[in-house]
Amino acid sequence: MILPPQHPLAAGRTSDSRLVRAYRGERSDTTPVWFMRQAGRSLPEYRELRVGTRMLDACLDPAMAAEITLQPVRRHGVDAGIFFSDIVVPLKLVGVDVEIQPGRGPVFGKAYADASAVAELTAIDPADLDEAAAPIAEAVRRTVAELNAIDNGSGTATPLIGFAGAPFTLAAYLTEGGPSKDHLAARTLMHADPGAWRALMHWTAELTGRFLRTQVLAGASAAQLFDSWAGALSLADYEQLVAPASARALSFVHDLAYSTDTGATDAGATDAATDVSNGTGAATRSVPVVHFGVGTGELLGAMRGVGADAVGVDYRVPLDVAAERVGAGVPLQGNLDPALLAAPWPVLDRAVRDVLARGAVAPGHVFNLGHGVPPATDPTALTRIVELVHEAAA
Ligand code: 1CP
Numbered sequence: 001m002i003l004p005p006q007h008p009l010a011a012g013r014t015s016d017s018r019l020v021r022a023y024r025g026e027r028s029d030t031t032p033v034w035f036m037r038q039a040g041r042s043l044p045e046y047r048e049l050r051v052g053t054r055m056l057d058a059c060l061d062p063a064m065a066a067e068i069t070l071q072p073v074r075r076h077g078v079d080a081g082i083f084f085s086d087i088v089v090p091l092k093l094v095g096v097d098v099e100i101q102p103g104r105g106p107v108f109g110k111a112y113a114d115a116s117a118v119a120e121l122t123a124i125d126p127a128d129l130d131e132a133a134a135p136i137a138e139a140v141r142r143t144v145a146e147l148n149a150i151d152n153g154s155g156t157a158t159p160l161i162g163f164a165g166a167p168f169t170l171a172a173y174l175t176e177g178g179p180s181k182d183h184l185a186a187r188t189l190m191h192a193d194p195g196a197w198r199a200l201m202h203w204t205a206e207l208t209g210r211f212l213r214t215q216v217l218a219g220a221s222a223a224q225l226f227d228s229w230a231g232a233l234s235l236a237d238y239e240q241l242v243a244p245a246s247a248r249a250l251s252f253v254h255d256l257a258y259s260t261d262t263g264a265t266d267a268g269a270t271d272a273a274t275d276v277s278n279g280t281g282a283a284t285r286s287v288p289v290v291h292f293g294v295g296t297g298e299l300l301g302a303m304r305g306v307g308a309d310a311v312g313v314d315y316r317v318p319l320d321v322a323a324e325r326v327g328a329g330v331p332l333q334g335n336l337d338p339a340l341l342a343a344p345w346p347v348l349d350r351a352v353r354d355v356l357a358r359g360a361v362a363p364g365h366v367f368n369l370g371h372g373v374p375p376a377t378d379p380t381a382l383t384r385i386v387e388l389v390h391e392a393a394a
Pocket of ligand 1: 035036037038039040041055082083084085086087088100102103104105106163169179180226228372
């Protein structure tokens, strides 16, 4: 499906932004930078706005979700907004009993750890989401309308990144009924009852894929799939029991394309984001997709393999090593250790430059943290990192 002409990628507002160019394996005047969890508790303006509103209620209030998404873009001058929402929002929208408890995370009314509990979920038609997701589409539209007017020095509008949780990470919460350390219930179910596991993964893939598609159709210029807890898996289990569902989730955005007659054959472009020449000089490009997980050093190649254009790397694997693991020609995102945000500036400065130097081996690099911004972070450190990344040569 071709994106509507007013979509920021189709209209040419974000298709040559530093972010989108990096995701297709091109370099710009400088390295683009954004931070996972840049919206949230590290910002006093976020804490003030959230007083008296529960997390999931904030996610479903279009004006509030848009404002929270924009706060770090205005404050830090980052190269992208990441939509303020949560990976459990699509579950909530189709009627699953879930809340986000402060300081803990998503907690469910029950654990979905066996075949009969899974059958309760799969009785819900994932297509029900499309109508229920109206507040998400509205929040994205409001955010993008504002981002279109924010040029952080790159000469383009600021792109919005949409996101969703990968089926395994959602299943890790659903089978435990809440957060866990080693995701034992999910790792048990996949072997104890492969049929129930497949049904659960198939269902979560469609639900989360539709959530991602909604955000892109409403105006997001890139999509990130978070498989935060996939690092708990062996490569064999990941490939056999998880990767097909992640590929299915991404299939809901892979057909969303835009046409361009400008840069498709640019020197330096790689085939990272599919370019399909139609023989007239114009080409069709798909929306760039990033795939990220924590502790997934052993899985990086397989995570690329499910259909990602770029791979997000946590802080455990240096980017030059990650580049070897994902294979030549793959853009990377990451990977400053969030722990360093509280270190003295000279230490942080050195670490940022090291990440940039190692990232230079990839065709495109988007600077980020190796996981989310810790809530106690002094936000001025983030602003300073953006300045440093932008000043350093690409
Ligand atoms: O009240 C609050 O402020 C709650 C804290 C919070 C926030 C700000 C939660 C609870 N979620 C969010 C927003 C959120 N969640 C974003 C916003 C955009 C941004 O990055 O700025 C994103 C991308 C997410 C995605 C998310 N939620 C992930 C994947 C990313 C990751 O951190 O690995 C995961 C695993 C969740 C579950 C979740 N939601 C909230 C928490 C504390 C957790 C993790 C719980 C756990 O440790 O298992």
